[in-house]
Structure formats: C-alpha cells, structure tokens
Amino acid sequence: MKKKPIKILVVDDEPDLTFGCSMTLKLHGFEVDTFNDPLIALSVFKPDTYNLVLLDVKMPKMDGFTLYNEIRKIDNKANICFLTASEFYYEQFRKEEFSNLDKELFIQKPIENHELIKRINNILEKNK
Numbered sequence: 001m002k003k004k005p006i007k008i009l010v011v012d013d014e015p016d017l018t019f020g021c022s023m024t025l026k027l028h029g030f031e032v033d034t035f036n037d038p039l040i041a042l043s044v045f046k047p048d049t050y051n052l053v054l055l056d057v058k059m060p061k062m063d064g065f066t067l068y069n070e071i072r073k074i075d076n077k078a079n080i081c082f083l084t085a086s087e088f089y090y091e092q093f094r095k096e097e098f099s100n101l102d103k104e105l106f107i108q109k110p111i112e113n114h115e116l117i118k119r120i121n122n123i124l125e126k127n128k
Contacts, residue, residue, distance in 0.1 A: 006124065007031045007049060011041040011067065012056035012083060017109070021054070024113040025120075038062040047075035052124060054107070057084040079127045081120075085109045 008030050012018050018034035025032045035041035038059050055064035064082055107119055
C-alpha cells in the first residue's frame with residue numbers, strides 16, 4: 001500500500017519565499033500548496049487536508065495570528081507554525097492568548113533549506 005504524502009500549506013505574502021519554500025519542500029517529497037494572499041488561503045482551506053500549515057506573521061489584509069484563529073475555527077487539530085523575521089512577534093504572541101504555544105512553532109526567516117526541512121520533520125514527528 002502506498003504511503004499517503006505529507007501535505008503542507010505555506011501562506012506568505014512574499015512570492016519569492018513561497019516559491020523557494022515550495023521547491024525545497026517538494027524536493028524532499030512533500031506535497032505543497034502556497035498562497036500569497038491570506039484571504040484566498042482561508043477561503044479554500046478545508047479541514048484534515050494538511051499535515052502542517054506554515055503562516056507568515058506579518059502580511060497585508062490579515063496577519064498570521066488572525067489567520068491562525070480563523071483556521072482553528074475550521075480545523076482545531078491542524079498543526080500550525082509561524083514564519084517570522086522578528087523575535088518580537090513570538091514574544092508578543094506568547095504574552096497574549098497563546099501562552100501554550102511552543103517556541104519551536106516559530107520559524108525564524110531567513111532559514112536555510114536544510115534547517116527548514118529539519119524543523120518541519122521535527123514538528124511533524126512530535127505531532128503524530
């Protein structure tokens with residue numbers, strides 16, 4: 001029986017980042033969907049579709065924290081990580097309503113491809 005592929009959703013307003021991330025993940029055997037507009041990503045999001053969702057924190061139209069809350073309303077079991085260029089957002093997020101989130105769920109940009117794969121594999125392994 002063929003193993004079901006691991007699906008990852010990447011939402012970031014920077015097309016270069018989503019393209020590069022997608023290519024890296026696909027080279028490592030993941031199925032990837034990317035969106036540069038968080039509102040479009042939310043409009044097509046369906047529960048139990050993705051093994052992992054990667055959200056940029058700072059985006060126009062809707063920030064990653066708001067998108068996180070909206071995705072949780074649709075699928076409260078989704079594994080969600082944040083891409084951020086700033087340690088500030090992690091600290092801000094933890095002080096507010098999400099004090100139970102592990103710092104490991106925040107991936108600092110820029111990140112080397114091999115490190116991204118390592119972090120994703122660790123998160124997926126922890127959340128089996």
